[in-house]
Amino acid sequence: MGGNTGTGGRKAARIKVSPLGEGALLFDWPEAGNTEHAEIAAVAAHIRRLALPWIKELVPAYRTLAVHIDWHKFTETGSLDGLSERSRLAESLLLAEVDRAQADDLQEPARQVRLPAKFGGKEGPDLAECAERSGLSEEAFVERYCSMVYEVAMIGFAPGFPYLSGLPELLAQPRRSSPRLQVPAGSVGIAGGQTGVYSVQSPGGWQLIGRTFVPVFRPAAEEPFLLGPGDRVSFVPVDCASECEQEELRHDRLSGFEKVGHSGTTESVLVVEKRGLLTTIQDGGRPGWQAYGVSVGGAMDPISMRTANSLVGNSEDAAVLEMTMIGAGFRVERDTLAAICGADMEARVDGSLLPMDRPVWLRAGTALTFGRARRGCRTYLAVAGGFETPVVLGSRSTDARAGIGGIEGRALAAGDRLYAGDRSTEAERWAQVLHRRAEKDGIPWASVSWSSESFVTAAGLGIMTLRVIAGSEWQEFSMEAHRTMLGEIYRVEASSDRMGLRLTGPALQRDRGTELSSHGVVPGTVQVPPNGQPIVLAAGCQPTGGYPKIAHIIRADLPLLAQCRPGDELRFRLVDLSQAWEIREQLERDFAVLQAGIRLALMDPEGAWMR
Secondary structure: OOOOOOOOOOOHHHOEEEEOOOOEEEEEOOOOOHHHHHHHHHHHHHHHHOOOOOEEEEEEEOOEEEEEEOHHHOHHHOOOOOHHHHHHHHHHHHHHHHHHHHHHHOOOOOOEEEEEEEEOOOOOOOHHHHHHHHOOOHHHHHHHHHOOOEEEEEEOOOOOOEEEEOOOHHHOEOOOOOOEEEEOOOEEEEEEOEEEEOOOOEEEOOEEEEEOOOOOEOOOOOOOEOOOOOOEEEEEEOOOOOHHHHHHHHHHHHOOOOOOOOOOOOOOOEEEEEOOOOEEEEOOOOOOOHHHOOOOOOOOOHHHHHHHHHHOOOOOOOOEEEEEOEOOEEEEOOOEEEEEEEEEOOOEEOOEEOOOOOOEEEOOOOEEEOOEOOEEEEEEEEEOOOEEOOOEOOEOOOEOOOOEOOEOOEOOOOOOEEEEOOOOHHHHHHHHHHHHHHHHHOOOEEOOOOOOOOOOOOOOOOOEEEEEEEOOOHHHEOHHHHHHHHHOOEEEOOOOOOOEEEEEOOOOOEOOOOOOOOEEOOOOEEEOOOOOOOEEEOOOOOOEEOOOEEEEEOHHHHHHHHOOOOOOEEEEEEOOHHHHHHHHHHHHHHHHHHHHHHHHHHHOOOOOOOO
16 A cells, blocks of 8 residues: 555546555545645545445545545455455545546535624634734734635534635734633634634634634534535624524534433433543444544443443443443432443442443442442443433534533533433343342342453553554654664553543654644554654544554554553554454454353343353
């Protein structure tokens, strides 16, 4: 990989193609300028309209296009087995479509959007300083700014946040030396040679010159995003925002969060009494929206989530609770069937230690508590029926940075009530059997004698080895950097979170010093910022990033990454695409065997599976 396969097309001939981990290809237009963002967006639109079943989503960003692929659905490969061969064929097919896109798609006019905005004052607190730096009056600065038509180069940073190209050099501004802790949604900002609109309230370091009260992100609306890559945007100065526009913004940000839908029962299954360090609702994630800056997110350790759900008869990606480092405490409101997988947080019911990796029946009125993780970092609690909260952009997963999913887009807090959906037939059968056993023994909980095999070899068991494949910029790092990365030990820093794990160790030096435009990234991407200290992107990472990618942790090892905690030590081992594919396929085969055993047990609760 690393270059196109020679379709002979004028446009495709100048595109560099490289793997983006195991699940995507990154198409890079090295010579693309600001005028060609619309071209790349049009190529993405053309490919999207083909509705190819093996293409999961496309993420245009400045001069790149990330194509996320489901290799199991890539039926065009015929008898090809290896991922490397599949990648080469997919690359060839997609490059051919790049050329086919030119004739029709680029003739379509770009969508034009006009945004009314109030400049200066409390809505634009940095306008005066920006105008002074540019040698203009505030009025002249706003007039020049509003005379331009900007192009959406990409959506990133936060859901719906448009990065707009076309800012005159005269108006370019440095980022703030100290970012604001909170920037209101709708704020219009400038950073360097680009401008944009904050889509949600968030921290930010851009210079704020104004604010629009037309929401660019409406999570509960039928069309959640006002803007998309390739759109043309102009700003219209207004004296003030009308009350109705402000009310529209407030309503759109809150609707969908105000009520908790639950189809199973009106009675909550758990009430939060202690929130823990970070307890959130997560499921299989929110794919399909990365082109609009939305993180896929979902459970950091998908194997533990899938196992816990299987143990209580749920679908694999049903919503669970993810607890980090220090667990939460709950009051059980009604009898339920639960399972605990992942890190061992010494779960207890009324002080009695609960077993992990198996179905457990819990009596209403009992106290379910979790302590500190004895090993690993994240624990997953599933209940029969799955936790039910509003579905936002196709998922219940909490994205705290975007303020969506879960309960009001935040971590759980004391007093929150959690609801569950309807139990499956198998879960209902198990609950009845275990209930009878608990009644017979006079105990507040009951379980089984068997347990599922743990796929999580949590940190704290020595130095963790994570397997990686080479990233797009691997060759831009020196041989010494390669030897350092693969031979030295790195430590996980306390500043690590769901977006990524920051590592400290010997610095990795890149030979080529040119800056990269923002481009697609994936969970597992190992980025190297200018200080040379690697950052490993995790499940909650943004869809795009600008640091060079030296490597990608293979997907089969992402559950191990999720269980690494601050202070743990890591080393990396290089494998190729074919090896990564084989390792992942073997993991899925092993997991399928585990699921088959669980299903067999759930079908026969009265049989030999009981103690």
